[in-house]
Amino acid sequence: MQFHLNGFRVGDPTIEPAAAGAPRAGLPEKVDVLIAGSGPAGLVLAAQLSQFPSIKTCVVERREGPLQMGQADGVACRTVEMFEAFGLSDRLLREAYWVNETVFWRPDAQDRGAIRRTGRVQDTETGLSEFPHVIVNQARVQDYLLDVMRRSAQRAEPDYGLEVVDVQRDGADADYPVLVSLRRTDAAREGETVTVRARYVVGCDGARSRVRASIGQTLRGDAANHAWGVMDALAVTNFPDIRLKAAIQSASKGNLLLIPREGGYLVRFYVDLGDVTPENRDSIKQTTVERLIDTARGILHPYTLDVKEVAWFSVYEVGQRLTERFDDAIAADGSAREPRVFIAGDACHTHSAKAGQGMNVSMQDGFNLGWKLGAVLEGRSDASLLRSYSDERQPVAQELIDFDKEWSAMMAAPPKDPQRPEAGGVDPAELQAYFVRAGRYTAGVATRYRAGALTGESTHQALATGFPIGARFHSSPVVRLADAKPVHLGHAAHADGRWRLYAFADADGHALRALCEHLVNAPESVLRRATAAQADIDSVLDLRAVLQQPHREVRVDDLPALLLPRKGRHGLIDYEKAFTSDAATDIFDERGIDRARGALVVVRPDQYVAHVLPLDAYAELDAFFAPIFRTR
Numbered sequence: 001m002q003f004h005l006n007g008f009r010v011g012d013p014t015i016e017p018a019a020a021g022a023p024r025a026g027l028p029e030k031v032d033v034l035i036a037g038s039g040p041a042g043l044v045l046a047a048q049l050s051q052f053p054s055i056k057t058c059v060v061e062r063r064e065g066p067l068q069m070g071q072a073d074g075v076a077c078r079t080v081e082m083f084e085a086f087g088l089s090d091r092l093l094r095e096a097y098w099v100n101e102t103v104f105w106r107p108d109a110q111d112r113g114a115i116r117r118t119g120r121v122q123d124t125e126t127g128l129s130e131f132p133h134v135i136v137n138q139a140r141v142q143d144y145l146l147d148v149m150r151r152s153a154q155r156a157e158p159d160y161g162l163e164v165v166d167v168q169r170d171g172a173d174a175d176y177p178v179l180v181s182l183r184r185t186d187a188a189r190e191g192e193t194v195t196v197r198a199r200y201v202v203g204c205d206g207a208r209s210r211v212r213a214s215i216g217q218t219l220r221g222d223a224a225n226h227a228w229g230v231m232d233a234l235a236v237t238n239f240p241d242i243r244l245k246a247a248i249q250s251a252s253k254g255n256l257l258l259i260p261r262e263g264g265y266l267v268r269f270y271v272d273l274g275d276v277t278p279e280n281r282d283s284i285k286q287t288t289v290e291r292l293i294d295t296a297r298g299i300l301h302p303y304t305l306d307v308k309e310v311a312w313f314s315v316y317e318v319g320q321r322l323t324e325r326f327d328d329a330i331a332a333d334g335s336a337r338e339p340r341v342f343i344a345g346d347a348c349h350t351h352s353a354k355a356g357q358g359m360n361v362s363m364q365d366g367f368n369l370g371w372k373l374g375a376v377l378e379g380r381s382d383a384s385l386l387r388s389y390s391d392e393r394q395p396v397a398q399e400l401i402d403f404d405k406e407w408s409a410m411m412a413a414p415p416k417d418p419q420r421p422e423a424g425g426v427d428p429a430e431l432q433a434y435f436v437r438a439g440r441y442t443a444g445v446a447t448r449y450r451a452g453a454l455t456g457e458s459t460h461q462a463l464a465t466g467f468p469i470g471a472r473f474h475s476s477p478v479v480r481l482a483d484a485k486p487v488h489l490g491h492a493a494h495a496d497g498r499w500r501l502y503a504f505a506d507a508d509g510h511a512l513r514a515l516c517e518h519l520v521n522a523p524e525s526v527l528r529r530a531t532a533a534q535a536d537i538d539s540v541l542d543l544r545a546v547l548q549q550p551h552r553e554v555r556v557d558d559l560p561a562l563l564l565p566r567k568g569r570h571g572l573i574d575y576e577k578a579f580t581s582d583a584a585t586d587i588f589d590e591r592g593i594d595r596a597r598g599a600l601v602v603v604r605p606d607q608y609v610a611h612v613l614p615l616d617a618y619a620e621l622d623a624f625f626a627p628i629f630r631t632r
Contacts, residue, residue, distance in 0.1 A: 001013065001087070002574070002576060005567060005568040005572060006568045006570070007569070007570070012151075014087060014151055015151045016053075016152055016153040017153060018153060018155055019053045019153040019154055019155075022153060022154050022155040023154075023155035023156075027058070027159055027162070027182075027194060027196065028056065028196065030056075030176050030196070030197045030198070031057060031196060031197075032055045032056045032057060032198070032199045032200065032377050033049055033055065033056075033057045033058070033198060033199065033200045033201070033202065033373055033377070034057075034058050034060065034178075034180055034196055034198040034201045035059045035060070035201075035202045035204055036060055036164045036180075036202070036203045036204060036205040036209075036210070036211050037059075037060075037203065037204035037205035037206060037209075037345075037347075038059050038061040038063075038066070038067070038142070038158045038204075039067075039204055039206065039345060040072070040138065040141060040142065040145075040345065040362050040366070041344040041347075041362040041363060042061075042202070042204030042205075042344070042345070042366065043059075043142050043145035043146065043366070044082075044145060044363040044367050044370065045202060045204065045344065045365075045366035045367075045369060045370045045373075046059045046145070046149055046156060046158075047086060047145045047148040047149055047152075047495070048366065048367060048374065048495055048497075049370055049373060049374060050148065050149045050152035050154050051152060051374070051495060051496050051497065052374045052378060052497065053153040053154060054377075054378060055374060055377050055378070056154075057156060058159060058198075059156070059158040059159065060158065060159050060163070060164065060182060061158045061159070061160050061161075062161070062162065062185050063161075063185075064160050064161050064185070064186055066139070066142065066146060066158075067138065067139040067142050068139055069311070069312050070137050070138020070139040070140075070141070070142070071138060071230075071314065072141075072359035073135050073138060073261065073268060074099075074133070074134075074135055074259070074357075074359070074360070075096065075133070075134045075135065075136060075141065075359075075360065076133055076357065076360040076442065076444030077124060077128060077129035077131050077132065077133055077443040077444055077445060078129070078360065078364070078443060078444030078447075078472060079360045079444055080093070080129070080131035080132070080134065081129060081130075081472065081475070081490065081607065082363065082364070082367055082495075082606075083144070084131070084490075084491055085493055085494050085495040086144075086148050086494075087148070088144045088145075088147075088148065092134065092136060092141075092144065093132075095136055095140065095262055096134035096135055096136040096262050097134060097135040097260050097261055097262045097263075098132045098134050099123045099124075099132065099133040099134065100122070100123055101120055101123055101244055101245070102120075102121055102123050102244065102245040102246070102435065103117055103119065103120045103121075103241045103244050103246045103247075104117070104118055104119035104246070104247050104248075104428060104431065104432045104435075105117050105118065105241075105246060105248040105249065106248075106249045106415050106428035107249065107250060107251040107415055107417075109418070112251040112252075112417070113251065113252075113301060114301055114302045115248060115249075115250055115299070115300065115301070115302075115303075117240075117241065118428055118429070118432075119428075121432065121436055124439055124442075124443045125439055125440075128439070128440065128443055129443060129445060129474075129475075133442075133443060135261055135262060136261075136262050137261070138359060140262075141359070146158075160186070161184055161185050162182045162183070162184055162194075163182065163183055163185055163205075163210075164180060164181070164182060164203070164210040164211055165181040165182060165193065165210065166210070166214060167179070167201055167203075167210070167211055167341060168181075168214070169328070169341070173197055175199065176197035176199055177199070178198045178199070178200065178201045178340050179195060179196075180195065180196045180197075180198060180201060181193060181194075181195050182194050182195065199340070200340055200341070200342070200377075200386075201341045201342070202341075202342045202344060202369065203342070203343040203344070203347045204343075204344050204345050204347060204362075204366070205347055206345075206346045207219065207321075207346045207347070207350050209343060209346075209347035209348075211343055211347060212323065212343045212347045212348065215327070215328040215341050215343070216328075216332060217324065217325060217343065217348070219321035219323055219348075219349075219350060220321060220324075221319065221320050221350075221401065222320070222321075225276045225277070225317070226272075226274070226276060226317070226412045227273040227274065227275075227284045227287075227315060227316070227317050228270050228271060228273055228315070228316060229270075229271040229273050229287055229295070229313065229314070230269065230271070230313060230314055230315075230316070231268070231269050231271070231289060231292050231310050231312065231313035232261060232266055232267070232310065233266070233267055233268075233269060233293075233307045233309065233311070234265055234266060234267075234307070234308045234309040234310075235305055235306060235308060236306040236308065237304060237305045238303050238304055239300055239303040239304075239305070240303075242258070242260070242267060243260045243264075244258075245258065245260065246258040247411070247431065247432075247435070248299055248300070249414070249415040249426075249428055249431070250299040250301070250415075251414070251415065251417070253295065253298035253299045253301070254271070254272030254295060254298075254299055255299065255411060255412065255413075255414075256271055256272065256299040256300070257270035257411065258270075266311065269292070269296050271292050272411075272412060273287060273295070273315065276317055281317075284315065284317075285315060287315045293305070293307050293310075319350060319351075319352070320350065320351045320352070320401045320405055320408075321349070321350045321351075321401075322348065322349045322350075322397055322398060322401050323343065323349070323394075324394075325390050325394065326342060326343050326344065326348050326365075326389060326393055326394055327339035327341065327342045327386070327389060327390045328340060328341040328342075329387055329390065338383050338386075339386050339387060339389075339390070342369060342386075342389060342390075344362065344369060345363075345365055345366070346358070346362065348365075348394075348397065349361070349362075349397035349400065349401065351400060351401060351404040352404055352408045357400055357403075357404070357441075357442065357444070360444050361396065361397065361400050361444075364393075364396070364444075364447070364606075365393050367495075367606045368389060368606055369386075369389045369393075370495075370606075371495075371497045371604075371605035371606055372385050372386055372388065372389060373386070374497040375497060375605075378497075379630060380540060380629055380630060381629060381630060382630060385453075385628065388452065388453055388454055392449050392452075392454075395450075399446075403438065403441055406434075407438065410426050410430075410434060413425050413426040414426070415427070415428050416428075445471070445472055447471070447472065447608075448468065448471045449470040449471075449608060450470060451469075451470070453627060453628070454604060454610055454628065455469060455470045455608075455610055455611075456469055456602070456610060456611035456612070456624055458612075460599075460613055460614055461612055462594070463593070463594045463597060463598075463612055463613075464504065464591060464594070464599040464601055464612045465591075465592030466590060466591030466592040467591055467601050467609050467612060468609065469609050469611060469612055470608065471608065472607050472608050472609070473493075473500075473502075473601070473603045473607050473608065474490070474591065475488045475489055475490025475491065476488070476489055476490075476582075476585060476587040476590050476591055477489075477582040477584070477585045477587070478546060478579040478580065478581060478587055479551045479579060479581070479582055479583075480578075481547070481551050481554055481556060481559075481578040481579060482556055482575035482576065482578070483575070484551055484552075486582060489502065489544070489546065489579060489587065492542075492544055492576070493542075493603065493607060495605070496605075497605050498539070498540060498541070498542045498605060499540065499541050499542065499602065499603065499604060499610075500542050500544065500602075500603040501541055501542065501544070501600060501601075501603075502544050502545075502600070502601040502602075502603060503515060503516075503543060503545045503546070503598070503599075503615060504545075504546045504587075504588065504593045504599045504600075504601065505545060505546065505547045505598050506595075506597055506598035506615060507548065507596050507598075511597070511615035511616055512545060512547075512560070512598060513560050514615070514616060515600065515616065515618075516543070516561070516562040519543065520537075520561070520562050524622055525618075525622070526621060526622045526625040526629065526631070527540075527541050527543075529622075529629070529631035530625065530629040530630075530631050536565070536567040536568065537562070537565045537567070538565055538567070538574070538577075540629070543562060543563070543577065544578070544579065545559075545563050545577065545578050545579070546578075546579045546580065546581070546588075547578065547579070547580045547581075548580070548581060549580060551580040554578075554580060556575070556578070562577075563578045564577070565577065597614060597615070598614075598615045599613070599614070599615065600612070600613045600614065600615050600621070602621075602624070610624070611624055
């Protein structure tokens, strides 16, 4: 990481100097953004907004303090990539359980009352991400994000003991057009109401969202009429795969999904409770933890299970529901308007826990919206940018719903009995094959935004085939030129709202030099037009270059001046803009970069590839950014 840019200071460099008036005292009367709910979506959004010192953000939460025990636990590879941008991946990986392999168990052909292992696969395919799929309690994930907020210049902290009662766009204040009514839930002031005016409101307040109701959106969909119990347990067992993720099908006792948890001892059991009917719904809802344990024992036969302690348990019915929009851009009379109220996470999409994507997709909602709100509120982009949030994220949620329906149905189905094929069910080999095919989706890397205002056409995709336009930027090892340090190229990007321009040099480097010259000196250059007069040259667009030669064959002082920019109040030189290929993994080969022509890969603040262009496509680059930035 880089620090000391604006002067030497002692102490932890991850803690930003506090802004004037931070931390604030009491609930403010007016804020730029009010976030309802401090779950994963709300805290990713708040953590992102906390990186903009000029933006006033308020998070309200009906609980009296931070979450202590969360329901979600799976953190996909793509989410760990996002956490790297927040500086959190090291903490997460140190604490979490790593899901390296998944095993499959089904009825023993010789004794269908017992189970046997029939498959063992790598959890995520090699090279899919530099990070693993991990397991950690949702409450800890939220703790990490709260730390980001507390270390920011705003010293941000949620306002606990407050729930949303109503949200109105009343127009009484043109600058703060949204009026939010709140009710206190703490014992000392329970029932007391207060109001806050906001420029924007984001409802991350769960499946019963008051914010969603205020904009006339409804969760639509059907329950799958199948129930599962889930418990986190400390247990003694002779089941040999207790520390591996396991999908277990029994002949007649139901199915079990076993997820080892962080710490080496805790295990999560997803226990199949069978179909739900009007007659048995109430009794299933009242399922005791003793019944969960007994059912799990029956499924694991002939292995034993001695549960010593249950940290948490719940019973739920699988359901997949989704709203039509994630904002209020369509008024009650059907007319279009500037969106001011948004919803994210469970407020706009709910699903089962089987795909392990609920928390992950919710956090990506917050990441997508956060940088856009930052750009608009800081004046870099027009408010029309915010329309892209619902347009991009609603289809992603629909894909999750479709996947979850299929995967949940397979997980709930009994295994086929070779002796009674007419009884139906799922072939265990089919279940394993489907898991392998779905690996990119469950890793969170299958999302690909369609061509639009923030995603270019694939005209020049052949210049960098390993960076598909619309997909997340797939990092690869490189060597930082100035200090010969092996690093991952994608880790140069932080959750600071900046766009990245990764310039992969052409064979002789002439096109790269010409690009740098254009960006600095051409009057029509987007870099000149989008960057404020007194700001650092990389404050909006952060250019990084990757050279083809080994690092020992390149002199730092031969780099174009734009790759050695002077920054901060002392005009210090930033030496971390240029990289070369790693000897073991050449990024040009690994990501299909055209060696003769090179390529310019444009990456959004949320780590998704926005465009691939030739190094000399100046007009196309400027035209792409023209509707995104307010330029000088």
